[in-house]
Amino acid sequence: MGEEKGDFEPKIVGFTCNWCTYAGADLAGTSRKKYPPNVRLIRMMCTARFDPMFALKALLNGADGVFISGCHPGECHYIKGNFYARRRIAAMRTILKQLGLDNRVKSYWISASEGDKFATTMKNITEEIKAVGPNPVRDEIL
């Protein structure tokens, strides 16, 4: 509340798939890679479980950033779950871009072996969301 741009600790909600990105986060942890503690992960069995309403609800409840991350396309544990997810995420982000709400939403593909990439991505998203500033809805009555 009343925090300045760049000078606040954002809250970032991440929707990650069990088999790739969540395992990637695990690898980052066991490899002792440091990444900012601003990220809260929500584990799903597959990005295909991601309903765009999850992101909308998180944003409207004051999350400063939201990201979705799963297996690289073509490497889904369930063969094609993330292909469907990619279409839904693309549709959601196309809607949010037009409404000027997409700057708090990111999507990545991070595999179980990419602990490094996970840590770097988390650093980057935290910096990017810090630059965007606190989510104004936190101070609003919605």
Place this chain on the structure above:
Amino acid sequence: MKGTELNYGDLEGVLKGLLESKAVDCLIMPRRVGNSVSYMLVRDKDKITAPESAIFAPSFGVNAANIVKGWLIDEKVGIVAKPCETRAAIELIKLTQLKEDSVLLITVDCAGTYANEVYAANYADIGDQVDSAKIKELAGKGISIRDACTICENRLADVGDIAIAQANGEKAVVAGLTDKGVEALTAAGLSLEDKDLEREAEKEQIAAEAKANLEALPKIDSEAALEEFLRDCIVCKNCRDVCPVCYCKDCFFDQPLGNPAGGDLLNLAETRGAVAVPANQLLYHLTRVYHVCTSCVACGACEDACPKDIPLTRYYPVITKKVQEIFEYVPGKDVKEPLPFTTYEDDELEECLK
């Protein structure tokens, strides 16, 4: 394409023939009541009188597809409606809310429509039928077609099973667009010959005008603009109820999580300090625009139904069109084309995820 040119007076016989020959078990079609036009469901052919005074009428009340939404019956329903209504019905077939074999979609050319109450009030000026010149003339008198119609690129009857196209003079071309349509027309006693109904030049002109009108609509391009736009929304969900492609039997926003009340709402207020009530206004519209994003046929029924006169055409059709563009999908164009969310390509859409 197989079709035939008829006088307006012959259309009554064609529609009666469809019922009589059992090509359809019933017809949902416009009927005239004084200055107004509304739909009726007919089983007795004798109830059809002078359909030419109603089926071309530039009046939009409800989307006819919304009437048959979820009708999973075996009887064959013929639907005489405008292109946007037929396209919505085709989306419903793909969404398994309508049986393809149980409908006969009869599409009538449309030049643009007036909200039904505007049409009735100005019937003396508008008449039974309009063309683009008449629409411009009436706009000069302050009688304007619906915003949704000004941005419509698909006003000519080129979808469904049968097309009823306007020809010069008091004449119409009735053509079968599918085998089912040709069969039905033949059963109704028409002898069909080869007809050219492509009308490419006219379609291009309509599309160009529509695109320019869409560009001219005020944009909702920031969170502040969206909140301002929806400020007067009372979350009555009328826009959902009249939407032909919003079809969930149990809408999330009728359930405790989407429509919190009592203690649930108190808990939310406890967490956030205060909540706006009725709750979930923004979440409702953001979720709904995603839910209809591939199937919205831009009929504008949502705007007509809004009791607070929120110009929803600037929101639903405009926002969903961009989504349809990334999937190169035109809702209702082809019943065989899969819905975008039920298919995928191996390598696609990366630019949308940046």
